[in-house]
Amino acid sequence: MAERLRQVLAGEEENYIMPLLWQRGEEEGQIREEMERIYASGIKAVIVESRPHPDMLGAGWWRDIDIIMDEARCRGMKVWFFDDDHFPTGHAAGKLKDAPSELRRTYLAERHIDAVGPAPQASFLLNTLLQAGDKLVAAVAVKRGGKSGVAGAEQLSGFIELTASVQNNVLYWDIPEGFWRIFVLIETAEGAEEAKRNYINPIVPESTQVLIDAIYEGYYERYRDDFGKTLAGFFSDEPGFYNDKTTFDFNSRLGKKGIVLPWRHDMLELLSAEFGQPVAALLPLLWYEGGEQTEALRYTFMNMVSKLYAEHFSGKLGDWCRERGVEYIGHIIEDNNVHARLGCGPGHFFRSMWGQDMAGIDVVLHQIMPGFDEVPFTWIAGETDSEFFHYALAKLGSSLAHIDPKKKGRAMCEVFGAYGWSEGLKLMKWLTDHMLVRGINYFVPHAFSQKQFPDADCPPHLYARGENPQYRYYRQLNDYTNRISHLLNGGRHYATAAVLYHAEAEWSGAEAMLIQKPIKALMQAQIDCDVIPADVLLAAGAYAVKDGQLLVSNEAYQCLIVPYAEALPAVLVEQLAELAEAGLKVLFVDGLPARTLEGGEAVELKRLKALEYVWSVPLAELAAKLRGAGMYDIETADAAPYLRYYHYGHSDSDVYFFFNEHPYETVDTVVSLQASARMMIYNAFDNQLSEASVEQADGVSRLRVRLSAYETLIVLSGEALPQLTVQTLPGCTACVPVELSGEWTVSTAASLQYPVFESYGKLSELENINAPHLLPDFTGTIRYELAFDWKGVDEPLYLDLGAAFETAEASVNGLKLGTAIAPPYRFAAGEAIRPGTNQLVVEVTNTLGKQQKDFFSRYMQQEPGGLMGPVRLLVKSKD
DSSP states (O other), X not given: OHHHHHHHHTTOOOOOBOOEEEOOOXXXXXXXXXXXXXXXXXXXXXXXXXXXXXXXXXXXXXHHHHHHHHHHHHHTOXXXXXXXXXXXXXXXXXXXXXXXXXXXXXXXXXXXXXXXXXXXXXXXXXXXXXXXXXXXXXXXXXXXXXXTTOTTOSOEEEEEEOGGGEETTEEEEEEEEEEEEEEEEEEESOSSOGGGTTXXXXXXXXXXXXXXXXXXXXXXXXXXXXXXXXXXXXXXXXXXXXXXXXXXXXXXOTTOTTOOEEXXXXXXXXHHHHHTSOOGGGGGGGTSOOSTHHHHHHHHHHHHHHHHHIIIIXXXXXXXXXXXXXXXXXXXXXXXXXXXXXXXXXXXXXXXXXXXXXXXXXXXXXXXXXXXXXXXXXXXXXXXXXXXXXXXXXXHHHHHHHHOGGGTTOEEEEESTTSOTTOOHHHHHHHHHHHHTTTOOEEEESOEEXXXXXXXXXXXXXXXXXXXXXXXXXXXXXXXXXXXXXXXXXXXXXXXXXXXXXXXXXXXXXXXXXXXXXXXXXXXXXXXXXXXXXXXXXXXXXXXXXXXXEXXXXXXXXXXXXXXXXXXXXXXXXXXXXXXXXXXXXXXXXXXXXXXXXSSSOHHHHHHHTOTTEEEEOGXXXXXXXXXXXXXXXXXXXXXXXXXXXXXXXXXXXXXXXXXXXXXXXXXXXXEESOOSOEEXXXXXXTEEEXXXXXXXXXXXXXXXXXXXXXXXXXXXXXTSOXXXXXXXXXXXXXXXXXXXXXXXXXXXXXXXXXXXXXXXXXXXXXXXXXXXXXXXXXXXXXXXXXXXXXXXXXXXXXXXXXXXXEEEEEETTEEEEEESSSOOEEEOTTOOOSEEEEEXXXXXXXXXXXXXXXXXXXXXXXXXXXXXXXXXXXXXXX
8 A cells, every 4th residue: 555655645546536427419618618627626537428418329429529538638538438328228329119029128927817617618818918019928827715806815826827728819728616817928018117118128138239239339430549548438327127117116026016027038948947847837926926936936037037137238248348448337226125126126236237347336316315324214216225225235336346356346336416406515525435434436426517507407516617616625525535545446355244145035025134234233333244146155266265264356254144034045055054164154144044945944954054153143133243253353442333434455554444424423432453553544635644643552453533423534554654754733632622702704705706705794693694584595605704812822723613514614814724525624723823813714615505496405404504613723732
């Protein structure tokens, strides 16, 4: 890390930010200006999004892209391209509309007719169940159990395939005694979300090729010489199956009545081969319960479609890019656990992303809000599964980056989008830290828009044609992000535990614990982990067990945690037993599986239960169990459920990143680190190092960590760290507060007006400047000026502004003390304050939400505006 630290201190860090840049066919001057504004904010890459452009792939499009590429070449920037004409990826710029049916999105639909027997020589009309273009896959009669007329609550049995008895769309059958349901299984283009009708079928390679021919090849033909240089690669946005009628139904999985399922023309043969017997008669089990084969068939179906997706969509696109020297990145929809489901999901997060060159996730639309880590938050799609968004989402991305060598440790997040104009740098900084402390190290801010202000399309927009008053401070966030990301790249991540991905456990319909449950228990106890898919454990050469550790890529885990699963595939249960026999501790949360998916308590389960290193642990005791077994990296003297940490190592040193994630409360505890090397504190905003006050003994370093809400701390450890001669200021806890009061002179400046201020008046006491009786609709910068006397007896170390909304800049006697884009609003006083009368100037810049009051901001909790204080000097204690 010594070299990376040197680069950061010298301002030579790499770029880790690539915002979305929307194209609408604006004039050349506007396009060039937006590129300049992006570059001026400390960013050296963009992702060009085509969604709003009126002439995608036409002459107007290529004119605009030529301009962007020219600007990028001149500025040494990288350009990525959104890989379709609008999101989600898969439309192929409309090329599927007239494509052959075998290339278009295809589904398996279930329709049924009820019957009662005995009734010899009965017949049923099937023609009205099939629409134009539909194809009969199978006709199946199933005996109904339970009480007659209780729809969906009965157990089906006695599956009889009747496909051969269909002639000219009429089914002829001698109905046996009892109640029967005749299922008609149909291959169709109907029944899914209408907007996705003309999309590629991601499990058919020739269909994905249509997307490549329509989009990717056009860029290669025009910018071949830029591939791998200025043109960095392609970005897929939210591809998935979309087999449900609505995008925001996150519970689309097998067993859900009425949905259609992903399909291709040879799927019946593929399923039968994978299942080990013909499955045509069993297809109704994909929607209905029908005995012990239900779970096995559902698992087989999901296993197959997710593998086909991985191979023929993301794998195919990734291979095309890598063969031409560029990279393939992007993200799926992960919301509310759909990453392991159908609908807008791809069936399996890790498989869907394995073909890409970075791991990727996104956070938009208020999915993550400070403080709502357990309680659901109302958003545009209903209510969040807050535990998923706060404890699992980022971990999915960073885990994939850690275990897939082609990712090179890189995990990307599309972030900030569609929170509304009320979102400012304060929340953006919190979201950035939320991601960094979980291992996300590349960022795609959403978004830059060249449209004239106000653009109502998913604000905030980071420049907004000059109307965003916080744009002038945006570079501070970007420099901060790039510096930390540079330190958190090129090395290896340290985590105690691996948590088994729950997809296979959930697919069958049996009871299954979601991964966020154990992750939350560990994270709140400062025990770090990664999520590991079963594929890694089942792939030859993908892992090793050595000295009781699970070695995957550069990671070394001391245990494997298995969230409760009522049933697991026998091959996975056998593999878990082999891991335990090799010396790895395998912890089953809330109990071992009751059975395998193949049915019954198989020999694999009996073998598992007899092993020494197989432990059953209640969820509430999980963290304590790991601590008791010594499987942890750091330890806090007090419970600190909102203190997050991330340990990242380089060959010669380590980075410990701490973040207080609570929106209001302070974290104050002593942290013990398993390290004895020199330690320093790195301030990523000021790009400065200071000595750390650490007690070291017996190979353990003890450091007091006191973090205000929103505050971070970066601790560097290693003998290769530079020696410092700079005197370090004592912490603010060693200070006595002295409140400043008096009459404040207030003036205002809108964004385009700044730095020319207009006088507003006087305030004897600080209060919410956006209150109804003051300036409720004002957006811009409020300047506060105060003359105060200082006797010069004590030494003021800090100026603390107290509460502010939301970006604050302070100066005393014309000397700038600093700028804070988030709490704490505290600055080193230096020598600016002198005996006698001093002039304090504070400028506070709020968000456009005060003025715009847009649709997306309706979900945001509005904060009072301006400087609220109390404003205090923190004076050196005499003790």
